[in-house]
Amino acid sequence: MKNHFRSFLTIILSSCLLICPNMNIHGQVQGLKLSDYVNPDYHYQRLDVGLNFNSGFNNNQSKTEWGSLNTTRTSKYSSLSSTISPEYYRTSNSSRYQGSQLISITLSDQFSGNNNGSSTSNYNSKVNESQNFLNLSLGSTNRFYFKPKYFFELNPRLNIRASMDVSGSKDTDSTGLVQVQSKFHKNYFGDAEGVGIYAGIGRIEMVQDVQTAAFILNDLARVNRVKSSISQDDVFELARLITQLRTTRFFDTRIQKIREITAIDSLLQKNGWVGKADAAYFTTINDNWNYAFNPVRSSGYRLYAGTEPFLQNNISIEKTTNIIPLSDDLKTRKKYLSLETPVIIGFIWEKPSSLKWQHTLVTSLEWYYSMGESRQKQLLPVEGDEFMERQVTLTYWSYDFGYSLGFYPTTRTNMTVGINSSIYSNKSKQESANQPTWDGIKHFSSNIQLFFNTNYYISERLRFLVNARIGWPVNKNESGTPPDPNYINMKTRDSDFGASLSASFTYSLF
Structure with a gap:
């Protein structure tokens, strides 16, 4: 591990030595402080409508000879689809507001057919499928400043999806007689909604x-x-x-x-x-x-705390009709409901110390509670009682930290070095139909990663590129204990060390 770390430092120092001779920018702009810049008020919006058509066809035939046994397999596939997707985007900035909104709608339909055959088993299988779906997505970030540095943030989210799938399959023998034929129909509706509610202090300006x-x-x-x-x-x-x-x-x-x-x-x-x-x-x-490389540069800080409850609900009805051989239709209804409630504290710090150098620090602590439940009910051939198929309760906490130092001496050169680390721990309980309750399922993971990237334009003929990563992930698992005296609780621990390096020089002789 020490040798890998020394190699990592050697790469960084060598790159810095290459860059240092050209660190001064000769020009009229001296002593510039990007952190003094305040964006003007602006308002930008756009509404686009996309229309897309796709079609495809594939015909494949393969022959296999194995002694006296010859096999020919054929496969044909065709598809046709169309999509219409209007999208609205809006962003605004002022002394009292920072925010953006995105609304998108997607309407799509697809038709496909698949035909497979084999000379050995003397069968032919055809599957035709039709899919139609509607998706509505809405996301909004709204940060209201009631004092120069104090803000209240409200971020609603909504996603609605509805779909209908219809398919039919038919298997025939060498004489063309239908052996198996069935139809499948599925209707689905799902919605997911949440709202982030935060309060904090600080403001970050884009200064690129x-x-x-x-x-x-x-x-x-x-x-x-x-x-x-x-x-x-x-x-x-x-x-x-x-x-x-x-x-x-x-x-x-x-x-x-x-x-x-x-x-x-x-x-x-x-x-x-x-x-x-x-x-x-x-x-x-x-x-x-x-053509210049102009990365996103930010200035300021933001300390925030809040919650972002999220509710997810979906229902699907599936029906299978067996035509040959004839049997009763099978129809079921499935429901899923989950509620997630996190509590989050975070801090973001962006410091452009000069035109060339950028410091970025991001850290957050999160506690999270989630409960999800899936239920099922048979509707055909005989209506049954609704029963709980599975229920999972999860609590976890996590901590993330990241720091990076960026160097941008010219529009052709950039270098970033930094560290990312994370700690994650959860405990869950599972309840299933006709199964014992599993409690005390635990998981813990941690990861530390060092990274270094540079794309250095030394001269018109010479370029230098380096990407390096070093990581130390650790995972611990405990399987928990159901109410069964014969069950033994199992614990595992995995630790790893990984490193990757790619470096290249490109020199043009003529």
């Missing part, structure tokens, strides 16, 4: 637009197109324009790019920040706008 603005101005300075000194307020002014452009709805991407670059050029020219506007000037802006 400041990084984009600084990279544009720095690269223009490298090609000697900046004629005046650029202040932090100037960078923030360009960043606010970039934010507005990225939250403006466009329907044609080519027109979008033209308007975006035109708007950036207009601001640079109006403020007198640039001089000569030639090919080098416009290609520099275009390169940063369309």
Whole structure:
């Protein structure tokens, strides 16, 4: 393990040595503090409708010769499907509100047929199936600030799904006589709803637009197109324009790019920040706008606590009709209901210490209670009593911690090093029909992982890429004890160590 850890550190230090000679960015923007930036108020929404058609056909034949025995198998499959999916998305930001909403509806139908045959067993099997479903999904995140740093958060969730499946199968012999024929019909309806209720202190702002603005101005300075000194307020002014452009709805991407670059050029020219506007000037802006690596950068912190109860309910009715040989129809109704109630405390910290460096820390503690129950009732051929098929009660707690350090010296280079760790423990009880109750089922797991990623653009000819992972997972299980004196409680413990490394240099000779 020590040797693996030393190798991991060697990779990190070697990469840092490669990067250090080029750590200074030569340009007009100096002493920039991304954490001072506050996003402007914006509102963005879009409504799209997607329509999709798919079809397919496959015909397969295989022959096998084994001595005097020859076998020919055939398989034919065809399908046709269509989907319509309207989707609405909205996001807003202001001094008193941060949030987004997503509503999507999916309507789909699919028809398929499958035909299989074999010369050895002299049979032919046909299956035709029709599937139709409707899915409605709604999700909303709403963070209301009643003071500059204090907030109340309400996050409702809703998902509804309804479907109908109809299929028929027919098996025939070599003479074409039907041996087995049946039909299957299933109706399903399910809904899941929940709401997250949180309160906390702190605010996190997205500041990657400041990084984009600084990279544009720095690269223009490298090609000697900046004629005046650029202040932090100037960078923030360009960043606010970039934010507005990225939250403006466009329907044609080519027109979008033209308007975006035109708007950036207009601001640079109006403020007198640039001089000569030639090919080098416009290609520099275009390169940063369309091709640069601009990761999400955030600034601020958020400490929160709350709960997110979640209710899931579904019901299905299944019917099987046996035509050949003729027998009574079998029809059953199945129900499932579950309730989940977590209590969560979390903390998020984002710190862009400079244009190049980003610190991220995320940690949370969660306690969770869940109860799920499935019930079944026979409707045909004779109606029976509804009985509990299975009931599971689960309680658990978990703790997660993650820290990463990001380094972004240029639009072509990025490096991230960090650690993730988690601890999870649960205890459950299972009750089943005609089965003894199992109590005291326990599980514990922990995991620590170190990671390092870099994509370093050393020069036009030389590139360096590294991905490294080291992990230490541990799992413990206890099977619990049912009310049976002959049963022995079993305990297991698994621990592991894993490491992965991929590194490559690419050098272009000519």
